[in-house]
Amino acid sequence: MATYLYRIGRFAYRRKGAVISVWLVILVLMGVGAATLSGPTKDSFSIPGTPAQQAQDLMAERFPEAAGNNPMDAVSARFVFAAPEGQTLESEQSRQAMDAVLAKVRGIEQVQDAAKVDPAVASGADAAQALVNPVEANTQLLDMAKSSAADKGISEEAAVANAQALSPLNADKTVGYVEVPFKGDMGDVNKALREQISSAADAGRNAGLTVEISGSAANDAEPPGGATELVGIGVAAVVLALTFGSLVAAGLPLITAIIGIMIGSLGITVATGFTDLSSMTPTLAIMIGLAVAIDYSLFIVSRFRHELSLTSDRSEAAGRAVGTAGSAVVFAGLTVIIALIALRVVGIPFLTDMGAAAAFTVLIAVMIALTLLPAILGLFGRKAFAGKIPFLQSRDLEDDEGKPSFALRYISAVVRRPAIPLIAGVVLLGALAIPATGLSLALPSEGTGDPATSSRQAYDLVGEGFGPGKNGPLLVVVDAKDLTSGTPAAAFDEVVNTISAQDDVSNAQIVGVNRAGDTAQILVTPTSAPSDPATMDLVNNIRGAETALHDSIGVSYGVTGQTALEGDVSETLQDALIPYLAVVVGLAFLLLLLVFRSILVPLTATLGFLLSVAATFGATVAVFQEGWGGLIANPQPIVSFMPIFLIGVVFGLAMDYQVFLVTRMREEYVHGATAKQAVTVGFNHGARVVSAAAVIMMSVFAAFIAEPNSFIKSIGFALAVAVFFDAFVVRMVIIPSVMALLGDKAWWMPKWLDKILPNVDIEGEKLRQALPESDDALVGAPRP
Structure with missing residues (x-):
């Protein structure tokens, strides 16, 4: 792969005009498509196949004259x-x-x-x-x-x-x-x-x-979005400027990222003309796409800067940068895309759409980093690192010459005594995960809205004036088409009496019978609020009473309404969690197996992800559900589908840093360094650029905390802290400690498995051999 990507990078640098023109044409076509083919967004939480949705479908079939079948x-x-x-x-x-x-x-x-x-x-x-x-x-x-x-x-x-x-x-x-x-x-x-x-x-x-x-x-x-993206880009610009010490170099990842999210967001806008998408879908896609786009470009520009210290041929340096760092970008992007596309396993349409849209922006980010970025480097030529900031030094982030860096001193201490940082990291994340035991889930509703809004005040007035159940009545759709005893009218009355006998029922009555007379709508007003667990218990009790009625008189029914829909969403998500994790973790494990050619490295990477995601859940529950720190004025249950979405995204991003950091260790190891030397040298080469990338990604995500939408706000916070926990605690504390403890065993793989696995050459070994002999020592050679 490294050899193939090397050719792409070198071609893009040399044929910069053609490559840039192609991307500009794509951008224009997407813009025209968005202007002519787009449709409205639709915030719907229906889930095909759930009991509540089946009741909605039955009502739509038997009451076709009713407008707005889904309330x-x-x-x-x-x-x-x-x-x-x-x-x-x-x-x-x-x-x-x-x-x-x-x-x-x-x-x-x-x-x-x-x-x-x-x-x-x-x-x-x-x-x-x-x-x-x-x-x-x-x-x-x-x-x-x-x-x-x-x-x-x-x-x-x-x-x-x-x-x-x-x-x-x-x-x-x-x-x-x-x-x-x-x-x-x-x-x-x-x-x-x-x-x-x-x-x-x-x-x-x-x-x-x-x-x-x-x-x-x-x-x-x-509508979400707008200023938050600008804030994230602004913070990223500052970090990039401090990282490279060059205004031009700092602008290159931003240019490619902006073009990438423009193409991605326009593509999603085009898709609204062909399918129903939530208003949150573009925002989430832009949030993730912007963060990874900047990071991927940062890694390649950083490697390009390093390769310029080894060769005077700038197109050669671009090819090598894309061939080595670009390989890590491809595999990091694939892990994110796998995690996002696998959301289809959950079976919730709007969650599937969110994942697909975000995966599309990540794919665009990868393609732009591999092709448009080297073309723009070619466009700037020798001015790629111009515009030096007076008080900052323009430096090679991967250079280890001169006095020992902080990263080198730190990793040397970790390698000498790896048990201490390992235990400290695990204990810290474990403690942060404790609040997650109180996780409570709910769908967004007026009852969970900001108390300062008119909609929430209207909700509260109705609850205070009529009783809490008035805000969330249940609708029971009764089907007497296959009645075996009595008349439909008598069957409807029997259902009403059965429901009225349940605890927590304020009133139950027939509010409509269809023209055929075989289907009725029964409105049930609970005594408890929609979010009260007692209301969901009522839903389950009503559903549980159906079997006896069906056996005795042949009547059947379904229960729908806000509480029933929420309960079905939660149950669907719970049932899908294990299959989803199996698909995501399984596919990513195989991918990492190809990258690292090791059993234990992918295993420790996955275990580290579990620690970071548990700590992320704990922090999110503490801040958004319990109200710690006063970050939000309206503590409320976590949005039902956020945990599984967060797991998918965090897993993909976690593997990003695993790939970028540990591939440098792998690169040193295959080139002859001992296991501990590989950890030390690889970490020293990659830590600074990974740190800059993590800070940028955290800043982009954290900017979305300013959004009024509770889901976007909580996702922005959760992704920001997840990146912090994973990049700075798991990947820079726990993983190096584990690698140092394992030594050569970290890179162990059964010989039979090593023979059947394809060699993707992410370290650039084949690339090194393929280059002219005069340059051979310069490509991926181990450095002291």
Whole structure:
């Protein structure tokens, strides 16, 4: 491989015009595609095949006339009204204030036509769809309940209780709400619409009411990304300038990284025209792509600088840099891509999309580092390390001549007494992992939002006024098509009675029967909040009661709703964790086996990853769930799918530093150094550039902590600390200690396995032999 990459690097340096032109054409084509083919993003958490999703699918099949089969995808806004202290919403002043709000709402163009009808002139079917204030809606519901009680075969008292459970006005008449449906999908929700919704609420606020707004149409969170990427790039620029002591050299990795994330993000934008992608997908892809792109270019530029001290031929130096450091880039990139693509094993579409998008940006980063970077080096020629910073020395990061460096003194101490740093590193990460035992998971919702936002305040008002279960009702879809006993109506009543007998049920009632009369929707209002474990217990109890009903009368049903969906997500993730780890770790182990030609080195690399990811979970739980350090004002459960996503990404990044650092040790070992000498010399050559790369990656990730989105914020924090733990504790403390303790055994491999494994030559041994004899001693030769 090193020989092949050497040729690519040398070709790109010499044919810089053609290579740069090709990449610019790709960039332009991606830009045109993004402008003409893109579609809206869609934040959906549906998971095909789960019980909750099966219930949604059944409802869509049996109730095709219902709009928005998945409530999590519906475009709507809920206006929540609260009367002033000591007053009720039944007062004339409160009614007029609410009517003024609704009048402005009806003037919003995107409101569904049926809801725009003025209730003062509506009649018949139009009257049923008209927006009315909660007091009037409550009166209509109670009147209908009393008049239809006899037809439904229930007492008036039971009918009134059901009506009150559905009523948008609470029992004290102090809190009420109005649901406003909007046309289109989430792609039609923009800043102008949100401003119109907020302006409508101001009409009630100015009249003395408390008016808060929740729902997808009113979400005031701006799309993630933008300034955070600039902050990360800015910090990376400072680190690169301090690392190379040259403004031009510092700019080269940034130029290639920016081009890479532009192509990657535009490619993802093109993909939105063909598939549904979450709004978080591009941000996560850019976050990871930017970090690895800068790091990969940094390693090659650093090696290029080192090769210039060994040969005067700059194209030769570029070829050697790509052939050696580029080999490590390829394998490091492959580990990241494997970990991201393997997210498909989990079986959650939006998680699969996130992984695929991020893997695409990593692939682009690798390709650019191997081709565009040497071409740009050729473009700058002898000015590649120009623009020297006066107070900094332009130096070769891999040079070990002159007085002993801090890295050399440090690794020499580690090699002399490896047990001490090994134990210290393991104990430190183990202690940091302790908070992870309290990990709690949940999907993002208004209930976990920032208390300062209107949507969270609306959620809290409903919970306080109606009871916590009002914010997260369950929907039971009952299928009586294969009934074996009695009538469908009797079967529906039997299901209602069974559900009502469960603990934690405030109300259960039939809210719809399809035209065929064989399927019913039962709305279940729990007494507990959506995130309360008691609500998930209720879901499981309702599901558990289905078997007896099916056996006795042939009826079946499914349970859906926010809590049911969250529970199914958690269970799916839990079931997929072991297969996912097996795929990722197994494939990466084989890859590292090829790279290092050793059994113990990949094994210790994997064990080190487990330590760093455990410590990362502990730190993330402590800060985001427990609120340590005051980093966030709203401690909350960790987003359900973050752990498995984090495991995949951290594993890929962890192997990055393993490959970059330990391949230098391997390179020294195969060129004749003893095992301990290889650890010492290899670490001394690679530590400075790996440290710079880790600091850059940490900075890029940490910049995303400023994002308002809780998932992006927590992922940015988790990836930043994961890089710190893995690069500076695992790869620079634990792994060198283990390598020194193992000695020659670290590089042991059964002879039969060594014979059947292909030699990928990441150390450049074949490259050294293939070069002209006059240059032979200069390529990869061991240095004292």
